[in-house]
Amino acid sequence: MAIQKRNRYIAALVGVALTSPSYAYLDPGTGSIILQSILASIAVAMGLLRFYWHQFKAFFANLVGSSPEGQRDHAKEFETDSDTNNES
Amino acid sequence: MPVAMEDFDYVRSSGLVDDLVAAGLLIGESRADKALLGEKGADAALVLEHPRVPFVSYPYEWSFAALKAAALLHLELHQEALRKNVTLTDASAYNVQFQGASPLFIDSLSLRRYEDGEFWAGHRQFCEQFVNPLLLGSVTGVSHNAWFRGALEGISANDISKILPWRSRLSWNTLTHVFMQSRLQSSSNHSDAAVERAKSRKLPKIGFEQILYGLHRWISKLEPKKGDATVWQDYARDNSYVDEEVSKKRAFIADFVSAASPNLLFDIGCNTGDYSVLALESGARYAVGFDFDPGALDHAFRRARRDELNFLSLHLDAANPSPSQGWMQQERQGFAERANGDAVIALAVVHHLAITKNLPLHQVIDWIIDMAPQGVIEFVPKSDPMVQRLLNLREDIFANYDEDSFRSIMATRARIIKSSVVSSGGRTLFWYERL
Numbered sequence: 387m388a389i390q391k392r393n394r395y396i397a398a399l400v401g402v403a404l405t406s407p408s409y410a411y412l413d414p415g416t417g418s419i420i421l422q423s424i425l426a427s428i429a430v431a432m433g434l435l436r437f438y439w440h441q442f443k444a445f446f447a448n449l450v451g452s453s454p455e456g457q458r459d460h461a462k463e464f465e466t467d468s469d470t471n472n473e474s
Numbered sequence: 475m476p477v478a479m480e481d482f483d484y485v486r487s488s489g490l491v492d493d494l495v496a497a498g499l500l501i502g503e504s505r506a507d508k509a510l511l512g513e514k515g516a517d518a519a520l521v522l523e524h525p526r527v528p529f530v531s532y533p534y535e536w537s538f539a540a541l542k543a544a545a546l547l548h549l550e551l552h553q554e555a556l557r558k559n560v561t562l563t564d565a566s567a568y569n570v571q572f573q574g575a576s577p578l579f580i581d582s583l584s585l586r587r588y589e590d591g592e593f594w595a596g597h598r599q600f601c602e603q604f605v606n607p608l609l610l611g612s613v614t615g616v617s618h619n620a621w622f623r624g625a626l627e628g629i630s631a632n633d634i635s636k637i638l639p640w641r642s643r644l645s646w647n648t649l650t651h652v653f654m655q656s657r658l659q660s661s662s663n664h665s666d667a668a669v670e671r672a673k674s675r676k677l678p679k680i681g682f683e684q685i686l687y688g689l690h691r692w693i694s695k696l697e698p699k700k701g702d703a704t705v706w707q708d709y710a711r712d713n714s715y716v717d718e719e720v721s722k723k724r725a726f727i728a729d730f731v732s733a734a735s736p737n738l739l740f741d742i743g744c745n746t747g748d749y750s751v752l753a754l755e756s757g758a759r760y761a762v763g764f765d766f767d768p769g770a771l772d773h774a775f776r777r778a779r780r781d782e783l784n785f786l787s788l789h790l791d792a793a794n795p796s797p798s799q800g801w802m803q804q805e806r807q808g809f810a811e812r813a814n815g816d817a818v819i820a821l822a823v824v825h826h827l828a829i830t831k832n833l834p835l836h837q838v839i840d841w842i843i844d845m846a847p848q849g850v851i852e853f854v855p856k857s858d859p860m861v862q863r864l865l866n867l868r869e870d871i872f873a874n875y876d877e878d879s880f881r882s883i884m885a886t887r888a889r890i891i892k893s894s895v896v897s898s899g900g901r902t903l904f905w906y907e908r909l
Contacts, residue, residue, distance in 0.1 A: 411563040411595065417631070417659025418598035419672040425650060425688070426681020433680070 479519045481586035488558040491582060499551050501525065501571075501580045527580065528738060528760045528784075532806055533567040533603060534623035535788040535796060537771035538611045538698045540577075541618065543779070544570040545604035547577040549690040556683060561588040565596030567603035567628070568806075572786050574760075575778035591676035594685060601651055602628035605689070608696050609634060609652065613642050615699030617768040619789045626800055631656035647692040698772060722896045723852075724752055726903050727819060729892075730850050731756035736816030740764065740845055742792065743823040747774035750785050753819065762815070764790035792823065792841075793831045810844075818842060818849035821903075825854040828875055829864045835875060836883045843887045847908045853880045858899035877902060 485491060494500035506523035508515035515521050533541055544567060552562055562584050569581040594600075606629035607618030614637065621629060635656040642648045662668035731739065731753045737760060741750040744763025753761050765771055766789060774787035790796070795809035820842045827838045842851055854861055855877055856870075877900075884890060888906035895902050 412599060414593055414595045415598040415655075415659055416662040416669050416672045417655045417657075418601075419593050419675060420658045420662065420668070421650060421655045422593050422597060422677050422681070422685060423675050424654070425685050426677050429681050429684035429688075430678065 476519055478583065482520070482583070484587045485560050485585045488560060490555055490558045490560050490585065494551060494554060494579070497554075498576065499547060499554070499579055500582055501527070501578050503582055522582075524580065524582075527571045527578070528573065529762045529786060530807070530812060531572060531762075531786065531788050532796065533570075533607070533628075534619050534626075535790070536572075536619075537768060537775045537787060537789065538608065538617065539772045539775040539779070540572065540575070540787075541567070541604065542608055542693060542696060543575070543775075544572075544577045545600075545608065545693050546690060547579060548600065548604065549686050549693070551579050553683065553686050553690070555585060556588060556679070556686070559588045560585050561592070561594070562586075562596055565594075565600035565603065574782065574784045574786060575775050576782075588679075591678065593675070593677045594682055597685070598631075598655070599628075600689070601655065602630055604628075605651055605693070606631065606634040608693065609638065609642075609648065611698045611768075612696045613638055613648075613699065615701050617698075617789075619768075623796065623799075626806065631659065647688065651689070698768070716898075719897045719901075722894070723821070723903065724749075726892075726894050726896065726905070727752055727821075727850060728756040730819075730905050731758050731817070734758075734817045734848050736846075738762070738815045738817075740813065740815045740818040742790075742818065742820040742842065742845075743826070744774060744787055745770045747777055747785060747787055749819060749821060750774075750787075751777070751781075751783060754783055754785060758817070760784045761786075763787040764792070766791045792827055793833065813845045815846040816848075818846040819851075820849065821852045822854060822860070822901075824851060824880075825858075825861050825864065825875075829861065829872055835879060836886075839880070839883050840887065843906070843908055849906060851884075851904050851906065852896075853877055853902045853904065855900045855902075858897065858901055860899075880904075 491500065491503070495502050501524050503522045503524050506521045508518060508521050510523075511518065511521055533544070536544065547570060548565060548567075555561060563586055564584055566581075566584075569579060569584060570577050571580050572578065607622055610616055610618050610621070610629065618629070631652050635653050638648065638652065643653055662672070727749055735757045736753075737758075739750070739753050739758040739761045741747070741753065741761055741763040744750050744765050745767070747761075747763050750761040750763045761784065763774055763785065765774070765787065768789070771787045771789060774785070777783070778785040778787065790809065796806070798804060798806065798808035798811060800806045823842075824835070824838055827833045828835045839851070842849065856862070856865070856872075856875065881890070881904075884904060884906060888908050890904055890906050892905040893902055
C-alpha cells in the first residue's frame with residue numbers, strides 16, 4: 387500500500403517534471419516550425435552581416451579619418467537588437 | 475490556479491490589454507458577476523463582459539481589403555504583445571470582427587505569456603487563414619470567399635502552391651511561406667525524426683519579431699490583381715438612372731431613414747455603398763451592406779475606412795447566403811440567423827432575384843421583409859431598360875412579374891407607408907412596415 391502510494395507520488399513528480407510549458411492549443415505543423423527556424427537564422431545572419439558591414443565600413447572610415455559618429459550609432463543599433471533578444 | 479488564470483493575470487498586469495484597448499486594436503472587457511451565466515458560470519474562474527459587436531461577420535464574407543486589414547491587425551497586435559513578453563495561442567481569422575471598416579481583435583483570452591525560445595504556434599494558421607487567401611486574390615485575381623466558405627480553416631499551403639503560377643516563386647515571401655512550407659510539411663509528414671527535431675528547436679525572439687515584421691511589410695503591399703472592372707463597380711455610372719431620378723431616390727431613402735432612425739440598417743445590393751452612406755448621414759447608427767461583387771465591396775470597404783464610417787460591406791450571394799456551418803453546424807451562424815436589423819433597404823435587387831435567378835417573387839419579398847420590421851424595396855418593372863436587358867436573351871416566363879402582383883404580395887406581409895415612382899422606366903420605391 388505504502389509502496390503503491392510512493393509510486394504514485396513519484397509518477398506525479400515525473401509528470402510535473404516532463405510537462406514542459408508547451409501550449410499545444412493548436413498543431414503548429416512541422417513544416418511551419420522548420421520554416422520558422424530557417425527564417426529566423428536568415429534574419430539573425432542578416433543582422434550580423436549588417437553589423438560587421440558597418441564595422442568594416444567604420445574601420446576604413448577611421449583610416450581616412452572621418453567622423454566616428456556613424457560608427458557608434460550602428461554599433462548601438464545592433465546592441466539594441468541583441469539586448470531585446472537577451473531580455474526575452 | 476488554472477493555467478489560463480495565471481496567463482490572464484500575467485497579461486493584464488503587463489498593461490498590454492489596457493494599451494491595446496486604448497489603441498482600438500482589442501475589444502474592451504470588464505469583469506462581470508458570475509451569476510450572470512447562471513449554472514454555466516459556477517465553474518468559471520471569472521466571467522468577462524465585452525461590448526457588443528454591431529454585426530458578426532466571417533472571413534468568407536470579407537472583401538480582400540477587409541481580410542488584409544484583419545491580417546495586419548493580427549500582426550500589429552502580436553508585435554505589440556511580444557514587446558511585453560506576451561504571445562497568442564492561435565492566429566484564427568475568426569478572432570477578428572469589424573466595427574465599421576476598423577478590425578477589432580475579440581479573443582482577449584488567447585493572449586498568454588511568451589516563453590523564451592518558443593515558436594509562433596499560429597504561423598501555419600495565419601498562412602492558411604490570411605496569407606494564402608490574400609495571395610489567391612492578389613496573384614490569380616480569384617476572390618477567396620467561395621473557397622474559404624467551403625473550407626472554414628482557410629487554404630492550405632499545399633493547395634495554394636498547386637495553383638500559384640511558377641513565377642510567383644520569384645517572390646521571397648511566397649517562396650518561403652507558401653512553397654517551402656508546403657514542401658517541408660509534406661517531407662516531414664511521415665517522419666517521426668523530423669517531428670522530434672522540430673520539437674527540440676528554439677526560435678530566438680528576434681527571429682520571431684522579424685517573421686512578424688516581414689509578413690506585415692509584405693501583406694501591406696498586397697493588392698487584388700488588376701483585371702477588367704467588375705460588373706457592379708461600374709454600376710454607379712452605367713445604370714438606367716439619370717441624375718434627377720437619382721436625387722428623387724436619394725430623397726426618398728433619406729426620408730425613410732430619418733423617420734426609422736435605425737441602430738442597424740441592412741443595405742442589400744449595396745454596390746459601392748452610396749445608399750449606406752446616405753443612410754448614415756440620415757440618422758442610421760450602423761449600416762451593413764451586402765453585395766456579391768468583389769470590386770464593389772473592396773471599393774465600399776476602402777471608402778468606409780477612409781471616411782471612418784460605421785459601414786461594413788460584406789459578400790453575399792442573395793440566392794445562396796452563408797449557411798450555419800462548422801462543428802455541429804453551429805460554429806458559424808448563417809446569414810438568416812444574424813440578419814436581424816432595425817431597417818432594410820433593397821434597391822434594384824428584386825428583379826435580379828426574381829428574373830435572373832428564377833426565384834418566386836413572393837419568396838424574394840418574404841426574404842427581405844424577414845430581415846427587419848421596416849424598410850424600402852424597389853420594384854423594377856419590365857418596362858425598365860435593365861429588366862429589358864435581363865430578358866434580352868431569354869424567354870419571358872415571368873407572366874406575374876408586375877407592380878400589381880408585387881403590391882398584392884406586399885399587402886400580405888406589410889403595410890405600405892408610402893410609394894413613389896422614381897424613374898421614367900417606372901421604377902417604384904415602397905416604404906413599408908412589417909405586419
